[in-house]
Amino acid sequence: xxxxxxxxxxxxxxxxxxxxxxxxxxxxxxxxxxxxxxxxxxxxxxxxxxxxxxxxxxxxxxxxxxxxxxxxxxxxxxxxxxxxxxxxxxxxxxxxxxxxxxxxxxxxxxxxxxxxxxxxxxxxxxxxxxxxxxxxxxxxxxxxxxxxxxxxxxxxxxxxxxxxxxxxxxxxxxxxxxxxxxxxxxxxxxxxxxxxxxxxxxxxxxxxxxxxxxxxxxxxxxxxxxxxxxxxxxxxxxxxxxxxxxxxxxxxxxxxxxxxxxxxxxxxxxxxxxxxxxxxxxxxxxxxxxxxxxxxxxxxxxxxxxxxxxxxxxxxxxxxxxxxxxxxxxxxxxxxxxxxxxxxxxxxx
Amino acid sequence: xxxxxxxxxxxxxxxxxxxxxxxxxxxxxxxxxxxxxxxxxxxxxxxxxxxxxxxxxxxxxxxxxxxxxxxxxxxxxxxxxxxxxxxxxxxxxxxxxxxxxxxxxxxxxxxxxxxxxxxxxxxxxxxxxxxxxxxxxxxxxxxxxxxxxxxxxxxxxxxxxxxxxxxxxxxxxxxxxxxxxxxxxxxxxxxxxxxxxxxxxxxxxxxxxxxxxxxxxxxxxxxxxxxxxxxxxxxxxxxxxxxxxxxxxxxxxxxxxxxxxxxxxxxxxxxxxxxxxxxxxxxxxxxxxxxxxxxxxxxxxxxxxxxxxxxxxxxxxxxxxxxxxxxxxxxxxxxxxxxxxxxxxxxxx
DNA sequence: CTGAAAGCGCTTACAG
DNA sequence: CTGAAAGCGCTTACAG
Numbered sequence: 267x268x269x270x271x272x273x274x275x276x277x278x279x280x281x282x283x284x285x286x287x288x289x290x291x292x293x294x295x296x297x298x299x300x301x302x303x304x305x306x307x308x309x310x311x312x313x314x315x316x317x318x319x320x321x322x323x324x325x326x327x328x329x330x331x332x333x334x335x336x337x338x339x340x341x342x343x344x345x346x347x348x349x350x351x352x353x354x355x356x357x358x359x360x361x362x363x364x365x366x367x368x369x370x371x372x373x374x375x376x377x378x379x380x381x382x383x384x385x386x387x388x389x390x391x392x393x394x395x396x397x398x399x400x401x402x403x404x405x406x407x408x409x410x411x412x413x414x415x416x417x418x419x420x421x422x423x424x425x426x427x428x429x430x431x432x433x434x435x436x437x438x439x440x441x442x443x444x445x446x447x448x449x450x451x452x453x454x455x456x457x458x459x460x461x462x463x464x465x466x467x468x469x470x471x472x473x474x475x476x477x478x479x480x481x482x483x484x485x486x487x488x489x490x491x492x493x494x495x496x497x498x499x500x501x502x503x504x505x506x507x508x509x510x511x512x513x514x515x516x517x518x519x520x521x522x523x524x525x526x527x528x529x530x531x532x533x534x535x536x537x538x539x540x541x542x543x544x545x546x547x548x549x550x551x552x553x554x555x556x557x558x559x560x561x562x563x564x565x566x567x568x569x570x571x572x573x574x575x576x577x578x579x580x581x582x583x584x585x586x587x588x589x590x591x592x593x594x595x596x597x598x599x600x601x602x603x604x605x606x607x608x609x610x611x612x613x614x615x
Numbered sequence: 616x617x618x619x620x621x622x623x624x625x626x627x628x629x630x631x632x633x634x635x636x637x638x639x640x641x642x643x644x645x646x647x648x649x650x651x652x653x654x655x656x657x658x659x660x661x662x663x664x665x666x667x668x669x670x671x672x673x674x675x676x677x678x679x680x681x682x683x684x685x686x687x688x689x690x691x692x693x694x695x696x697x698x699x700x701x702x703x704x705x706x707x708x709x710x711x712x713x714x715x716x717x718x719x720x721x722x723x724x725x726x727x728x729x730x731x732x733x734x735x736x737x738x739x740x741x742x743x744x745x746x747x748x749x750x751x752x753x754x755x756x757x758x759x760x761x762x763x764x765x766x767x768x769x770x771x772x773x774x775x776x777x778x779x780x781x782x783x784x785x786x787x788x789x790x791x792x793x794x795x796x797x798x799x800x801x802x803x804x805x806x807x808x809x810x811x812x813x814x815x816x817x818x819x820x821x822x823x824x825x826x827x828x829x830x831x832x833x834x835x836x837x838x839x840x841x842x843x844x845x846x847x848x849x850x851x852x853x854x855x856x857x858x859x860x861x862x863x864x865x866x867x868x869x870x871x872x873x874x875x876x877x878x879x880x881x882x883x884x885x886x887x888x889x890x891x892x893x894x895x896x897x898x899x900x901x902x903x904x905x906x907x908x909x910x911x912x913x914x915x916x917x918x919x920x921x922x923x924x925x926x927x928x929x930x931x932x933x934x935x936x937x938x939x940x941x942x943x944x945x946x947x948x949x950x951x952x953x954x955x956x957x958x959x960x961x962x963x964x
Numbered sequence: 965c966t967g968a969a970a971g972c973g974c975t976t977a978c979a980g
Numbered sequence: 981c982t983g984a985a986a987g988c989g990c991t992t993a994c995a996g
Contacts, residue, residue, distance in 0.1 A: 278741070278766075280973055291983045296975060304981055323737040327680040328973035331988045336676060337738070345708075347701035356696060359722040363731075368739055371720035373708040386712055388672035389686070392627070393717070417627075498905050526905040533907055553902045556847055556875040558882055629989055640967045645991060653965055677989030680972050 279320040288316035299324055326368065336394045338368050339579060342387075342412060343401040345375040348496075349522075349551045350568045354401050354425060357572025365580055370395065374408040383408045384415075391415050397579030399572075403427035421582045421589050423575040434589040436575055437471060437596050440548075443564035444476025446604045447518050447546045450562065452484045455612045456516035456544065462492040462504055462528060464520030471596065473548060477518055494520065498527030505531020508543075515543055515613045522547035522554045525561055529609070540611035550605055559608035566602055628669040637665035648673055675717065685743045687717050688928060691736075691761060692750040694724040697845075698871075698900045699917045703750050703774060706921025714929055719744065723757040732757045733764075740764050746928030748921075752776035770931040770938050772924040783938040785924055786820060786945050789897075792913035793825025795953045796867050796895045799911065801833045803961045805865035805893065811841040811853055811877060813869030820945065822897060826867055843869065847876030854880020857892075864892055864962040871896035871903045874910055874958070889960035899954055908957035915951055 281299075285292045290309055297305055298313045305313075316322070330336025339362050343351050355371060362369045372390050374383060387408050391398075398416055403409035403424050413433070416422060424435040444461075451459045461477045474491065481488045492508070494500045501519070505528035508514045519525035525547030529539050537543050539559055547554055550565035574597055581587040630648075634641045639658055646654055647662045654662075665671070679685025688711050692700050704720060711718045721739050723732060736757050740747075747765055752758035752773050762782070765771060773784040793810075800808045810826045823840065830837045841857070843849045850868070854877035857863045868874035874896030878888050886892050888908055896903055899914035923946055930936040 282973080292974080293976085293983055294981090297982090300975080306981065309981085321737075323734075323741050325680070325973055326738060326742045327676050327685060328988090329975075331674070331676040331680055331990085332973075332975040334975095334988070345705065347696065347705060352696035352701055355720075356694065356722065359694075359720075360724065363722070363724065363727070363735055366734065366738065368719065368721065368735070368742070370717065371704070371708075372717065373705065373712075375709065375712065378712070382712075385672075385715065386717070388670075389675060389715065390717055392672050393675045498901075523901070523905060526902075526907075530905065530907060530909075552847075552872070553875075553905070556872060556879065556902070557906055558879060560879075631989080641990080642967055642992085643965090646966090649991080655965065658965085674989050677972090678991075680974085681989075681991040683972070683991095 279322045281322075281324065283320055284313065284316045284322050287320065288312040330394050334394055335396060337366065338370055338393060338395045339397050339399060339576065340370045340372060340390050340393075340395040341399045341401065342372050342374055342390075342408065344404075344407070345373045345377070347373070349549060350426075350566070351401055353568025354572035354575075357569035357574075358399060358576045359572075360569070361573040361576035361580075365576075367396065367580075376407055380411075384411055387411050387415055391417075395420065396583055397421045397423070399423050399425065399575050399579070400427070401425045401572075403430065421579045423578050423589065425571055425575055429594065434578065435594040436571055437594050438566055438571065439471070439596055439602060440473045441471045441476035441479070443548060443566070443602065443604075444473035444518070445480045446476070447548065447562070447564050448477045448480035449484070450604055450606065451516040451518065451544055451546060451610060452480065452486060454516070454544065454610060457613075458486045458489055459516045459518050460489050460492065460508060460514055461518045462494050462501060462508075462520055462524055464524060465493070465495060473518075473520060494524055494527075496523075498523050498530075501525075501527025502531040502534070504528060506535050508532070509535035509537040516610070517543060517545045519545060519547050521549050522551040522561055522563055525563070525609070526553065526557055529557075529559075540609050541614065544610040544613075546610050554605070555607065557609075562607045562610040563605050564602070565605050570599075571597060628671045630671075630673065632669055633662065633665045633671050636669065637661040679743050683743055684745060686715065687719055687742060687744045688746050688748060688925060689719045689721060689739050689742070689744040690748045690750065691721050691723055691739075691757065693753075693756070694722045694726070696722075698898060699775075699915070700750055702917025703921035703924075706918035706923075707748060707925045708921075709918065710922035710925035710929075714925075716745065716929075725756055729760075733760055736760050736764055740766075744769065745932055746770045746772070748772050748774065748924050748928070749776070750774045750921075752779065770928045772927050772938065774920060774924055778943065783927065784943040785920055786943050787915055787920065788820070788945055788951060789822045790820045790825035790828070792897060792915070792951065792953075793822035793867070794829045795825070796897065796911070796913050797826045797829035798833070799953055799955065800865040800867065800893055800895060800959060801829065801835060803865075803893065803959060805962050807835045807838055808865045808867050809838050809841065809857060809863055810867045811843050811850060811857075811869055811873055813873060814842070814844060822867075822869060843873055843876075845872075847872050847879075850874075850876025851880040851883070853877060855884050857881070858884035858886040865959070866892060866894045868894060868896050870898050871900040871910055871912055874912070875902065875906055878906075878908075878958070889958050890963065893959040893962075895959050903954070904956065906958075911956045911959040912954050913951070914954050920946060 285295045501524040509532040547561040547563040554561035554563045850873040858881040896910040896912040903910035903912045
């Protein structure tokens with residue numbers, strides 16, 4: 267590091283420097299920093315000026331230590347930054363940053379030993395975050411450890427994942443999406459719709475349940491469910507299998523990547539999409555509009571969810587709004603919608 | 616939040632509790648925590664036991680404040696978590712977490728006001744990170760502000776982006792990749808290769824320069840360069856245009872998403888890939904193996920780069936290894952390689 | 965090798 | 981409305 271090329275950063279000013287320059291006590295500056303209450307206008311003014319002159323920025327560390335609460339939100343997620351997770355992170359960052367809060371993104375690598383996981387979690391929590399967000403908590407991950415270790419007055423919001431009793435947990439209306447996608451395919455004239463489900467749906471309000479409901483409502487036959495891992499290679503194998511069954515004219519895939527895997531499998535056995543088989547995805551991953559054919563899918567707004575989770579925490583902290591924990595939140599609005607593209611069409615016959 | 620369902624987290628133990636339980640002074644526990652030097656074996660043993668019994672984890676906040684250095688690496692990136700960035704984050708997290716270090720991922724949203732950006736940066740830096748990593752720094756972003764604000768003894772590593780004189784900066788061998796991809800296409804028998812460049816290549820060792828070199832070495836004509844934004848829609852328009860020129864039989868796209876956009880454009884004007892036109896991408900984004908056709912591309916190992924950056928910082932901190940700043944690091948090895956898939960083939964004629 | 969003491973930069977009762 | 985003082989949980993000279 268060539269230090270000389272960087273401007274010599276002088277020691278940054280402390281609250282003491284501000285107090286001296288403004289001619290007030292440190293306590294007053296602290297009050298000013300925290301809410302400005304109980305301060306005479308002229309003092310406020312002087313403090314503001316001193317802060318501006320010195321370009322003072324309070325130390326997160328010292329504040330966190332003194333107040334047993336640091337201006338930080340810890341966001342835990344799995345090790346792989348899949349599409350939904352990145353959207354969520356962006357939403358959390360945006361909402362937090364707008365509130366002057368720093369986000370600590372921690373990727374919990376499940377390949378690590380439980381001890382290492384604990385270490386990471388304890389360490390993160392030792393920084394006294396304002397709140398904690400856990401994206402896609404699963405059984406057997408650090409989620410239990412986090413819930414166990416976190417101070418009980420620190421609000422925790424879970425996003426998706428396996429349902430945890432007694433926790434504030436956000437879900438999207440996956441069932442609505444599954445219903446809409448399936449209905450779309452039925453309306454195109456397909457006799458029924460096959461579903462290839464993504465893992466870990468242990469809840470009732472899922473893509474799968476929406477799919478089932480739509481079939482029931484339409485009086486359509488409910489075919490056997492296919493399950494795949496998150497690996498599109500598995501989906502490709504399933505696609506190959508489904509492609510050999512001429513009964514299959516419409517497939518609803520658990521997400522967009524799975525859909526592409528299935529389409530590759532269908533192609534491999536000579537089926538065209540959407541000419542022979544219609545395939546729809548889920549999420550509206552950017553790839554959905556890039557692939558050929560582009561994918562009909564259900565758009566999910568992950569950023570909004572991340573922002574929502576963040577604001578729940580901020581409201582809890584600032585206004586004491588409780589995090590209604592008993593009932594999970596289902597959130598969804600106009601941003602979540604069916605996007606019809608090239609991969610679905612009326613059946614040929 | 617239903618507190619009752621969470622085990623009542625008792626106040627976590629402090630270094631004092633450990634000292635008392637072990638029957639030693641706080642200083643000794645601190646020494647044990649930091650390196651264990653100058654401590655009698657039996658004391659070490661007692662301290663270790665006390666720590667285990669209490670499940671003690673030192674406070675990052677207190678350590679950071681007292682030592683003016685917290686066990687944290689701050690990772691700055693742009694607001695959008697594109698493929699390369701997420702890989703890099705994963706690599707940084709993995710390397711950091713293996714070293715017991717927490718990563719602070721901060722997304723700098725360029726739509727924010729300069730003041731807000733400064734606020735975020737100063738705030739992050741006030742936590743005294745061990746080191747700072749900036750992914751894909753651009754002119755006009757917070758990068759300048761970070762370099763200006765960071766204490767000069769804090770190591771900073773830049774990854775990619777615009778070259779900053781005097782900074783330690785990591786680059787991949789994009790030129791090698793560009794060369795390999797272009798050469799691959801030429802060897803298939805294409806007379807020349809068109810290139811659609813991604814934005815912000817202000818350096819010499821780029822995909823573009825590799826492309827140019829390969830053409831020169833082969834004595835092939837160097838066609839006019841096309842430039843696109845990061846938005847695949849623009850690439851689609853370019854693909855449409857290129858598809859109308861029958862001279863165009865091979866295209867090297869600046870990245871995989873651009874490649875897919877181009878392919879869509881080609882399709883729109885009736886050209887098939889690879890039958891009429893070969894298209895290669897760059898990065899080996901997961902979508903490259905999912906699309907139809909799957910993409911020939913240059914694989915980049917972003918995780919390795921993130922891990923490398925992290926280790927540079929850790930070595931600097933722990934062993935005082937200087938961060939040779941004058942010369943940027945170009946890193947690449949067997950993980951970076953040409954992946955030949957379906958989207959490239961010999962020209963038809 | 966070890967401990968007592970000061971200090972990191974804040975917040976927070978406690979007095980006034 | 982305002983300040984002096986204690987304390988948050990550590991590290992780090994300083995003595996010994």
